[in-house]
Amino acid sequence: MKVLSKIVNSRFAPAIVPILIVVIWQLLGQLGIISTRTLPTPLKVAEAGFSLAKSGQLFQYIGSSSARAFIGFAIGGGIGFALGLLNGLSNTANRLLDSSLQMIRNVPHLALIPLVIIWFGIGETAKIFLVVLGVFFPIYLNTLHGIRSIDPGLIEMAKVYGLRGRELYRHVIFPGAVSSILVGVRYALGFMWLTLIVAETISANSGIGYMAMNAREFMRLDVVVLAIIIYAVLGKLSDTAAKLLEQLLLKWHPNYAKR
Amino acid sequence: MSGHGIGARLLVQQVSKQFGQKKVLKGVELDIPPGQFVAIVGRSGCGKSTLLRLIAGLEEPTEGQLLLDDSAVSGIGEGTRMLFQDARLLPWKRCVDNVRIGVKMGDKAKALAALKQVGLEDRAGDWPGVLSGGQRQRVALARALAGEPRLLLLDEPLGALDALTRIDMQELIEKLWLEQRFTAVLVTHDVDEAVALADRVILIEDGVIALDVNITLDRPRERDNDFMYFEKLILDRILQRGDHESSPEAYSI
Numbered sequence: 001m002k003v004l005s006k007i008v009n010s011r012f013a014p015a016i017v018p019i020l021i022v023v024i025w026q027l028l029g030q031l032g033i034i035s036t037r038t039l040p041t042p043l044k045v046a047e048a049g050f051s052l053a054k055s056g057q058l059f060q061y062i063g064s065s066s067a068r069a070f071i072g073f074a075i076g077g078g079i080g081f082a083l084g085l086l087n088g089l090s091n092t093a094n095r096l097l098d099s100s101l102q103m104i105r106n107v108p109h110l111a112l113i114p115l116v117i118i119w120f121g122i123g124e125t126a127k128i129f130l131v132v133l134g135v136f137f138p139i140y141l142n143t144l145h146g147i148r149s150i151d152p153g154l155i156e157m158a159k160v161y162g163l164r165g166r167e168l169y170r171h172v173i174f175p176g177a178v179s180s181i182l183v184g185v186r187y188a189l190g191f192m193w194l195t196l197i198v199a200e201t202i203s204a205n206s207g208i209g210y211m212a213m214n215a216r217e218f219m220r221l222d223v224v225v226l227a228i229i230i231y232a233v234l235g236k237l238s239d240t241a242a243k244l245l246e247q248l249l250l251k252w253h254p255n256y257a258k259r
Numbered sequence: 260m261s262g263h264g265i266g267a268r269l270l271v272q273q274v275s276k277q278f279g280q281k282k283v284l285k286g287v288e289l290d291i292p293p294g295q296f297v298a299i300v301g302r303s304g305c306g307k308s309t310l311l312r313l314i315a316g317l318e319e320p321t322e323g324q325l326l327l328d329d330s331a332v333s334g335i336g337e338g339t340r341m342l343f344q345d346a347r348l349l350p351w352k353r354c355v356d357n358v359r360i361g362v363k364m365g366d367k368a369k370a371l372a373a374l375k376q377v378g379l380e381d382r383a384g385d386w387p388g389v390l391s392g393g394q395r396q397r398v399a400l401a402r403a404l405a406g407e408p409r410l411l412l413l414d415e416p417l418g419a420l421d422a423l424t425r426i427d428m429q430e431l432i433e434k435l436w437l438e439q440r441f442t443a444v445l446v447t448h449d450v451d452e453a454v455a456l457a458d459r460v461i462l463i464e465d466g467v468i469a470l471d472v473n474i475t476l477d478r479p480r481e482r483d484n485d486f487m488y489f490e491k492l493i494l495d496r497i498l499q500r501g502d503h504e505s506s507p508e509a510y511s512i
Contacts, residue, residue, distance in 0.1 A: 151347075153343065153345060153347050154347055154349060156317065156347075157341075157343065157347040158360075159317075159335055160315065160317070160335055160339075160340065160341045161340075161360050161361055161402075161406075162335065162337060163360070171349065171352070171360065172349065175349070175351040175352075176351070178351075251386075252350055252351045252352075252353075252386045252387075252388065253350070253351075253388075254388050
């Protein structure tokens with residue numbers, strides 16, 4: 001019992017379940033309970049990964065997928081933040097823009113794929129455009145909400161102390177909204193990978209989605225599974241990055257302070 | 260109280276304030292000489308906080324005008340600082356950086372000096388979230404005084420503190436006021452606090468000044484018979500009691 005509680009409390013505890021799943025998966029595959037034509041074993045997937053890494057193709061694919069993801073994130077996040085800020089600070093802008101934006105928000109952006117292909121063809125622009133759309137709304141909504149929910153008492157205090165314009169923004173409004181904005185960033189990172197996966201499986205000539213679709217044509221199930229795992233790892237990495245950002249920017253917040 | 264210090268003179272001339280149909284202040288007339296400590300008391304909803312917000316420039320009077328050293332109050336003036344009931348510290352700034360907001364040009368040494376005045380120089384690097392209520396209010400006081408205000412407005416700043424901390428804070432405010440000689444206007448519902456701190460207590464009732472007494476007690480003030488006399492005088496007036504039915508154990512409303 002002592003050993004068990006020690007394991008549960010160790011810092012590697014979150015890794016236990018994934019490792020267990022991989023081991024069981026390997027055993028089931030090796031014992032022939034799951035046919036390798038349905039699901040290749042983890043070792044086979046790892047082998048495929050090694051050979052793709054050796055040829056350099058794997059890194060090239062990850063590179064081009066990441067580039068799309070982050071360019072889209074920067075553009076969509078930037079626009080979302082700017083509009084959230086504008087609508088948060090100005091009632092006029094909010095009345096003019098917010099209801100239209102809410103209307104567009106309720107259209108699933110992946111439903112636009114046929115339209116996007118006609119507009120932009122199947123090049124980079126189409127994929128980045130979809131990522132921009134996917135990332136925009138979480139950032140927009142949470143920036144707006146963050147600014148709207150700043151304690152009006154703090155803003156009044158800042159006015160008594162002569163803070164206006166840029167100073168008011170720097171000392172009060174942005175730091176007050178940042179925890180909400182970071183929630184938006186985490187959602188947006190999830191949407192970013194999701195959108196990219198779909199966009200890349202439809203049409204691409206590089207990237208992880210392309211790798212998976214290409215492999216399907218040759219029935220290389222090991223590579224397909226590898227692609228799925230890479231997506232999972234990339235998603236986890238960006239979530240960790242967002243968490244680190246929270247710890248850095250919200251040091252003052254008792255809920256986020258390092259324990 | 261003579262006006263040798265940095266205090267500002269405040270003139271309130273026939274000021275009325277109306278919110279919608281409701282008249283909150285009706286022709287208030289007040290002359291506060293430089294360096295005086297004035298306490299405004301009254302039941303809740305009598306308009307005392309509104310008067311303070313008008314003086315601060317946070318609201319505009321419907322009628323009449325307010326003069327600060329002969330120039331009209333319009334918007335928030337640089338020489339005026341305000342202490343709110345909740346400390347209103349920015350939780351994302353360490354104490355010293357909160358105080359720096361009150362310092363012209365954000366001079367850190369001045370902010371530390373102000374924190375030292377309120378006895379919190381050792382907490383300069385802490386987040387406001389880890390301080391107690393009294394400590395937060397002291398940081399807010401340091402922030403208000405760091406800019407060397409000519410007029411300090413206090414909007415029930417001690418209302419949320421426990422009784423012992425409140426007495427500490429009263430002594431601190433009195434000490435700093437005696438040192439710096441700014442003009443101070445304190446809004447409170449606690450008559451004991453008003454008599455302990457102020458040179459002059461003003462009672463507002465239904466938007467008009469109902470009572471204006473000078474507290475002619477020596478400082479530091481002891482809670483003795485003379486103190487009780489003033490406290491009873493004001494309380495009886497607030498509660499509309501005749502002398503025959505008063506009960507001296509009532510301390511605050």
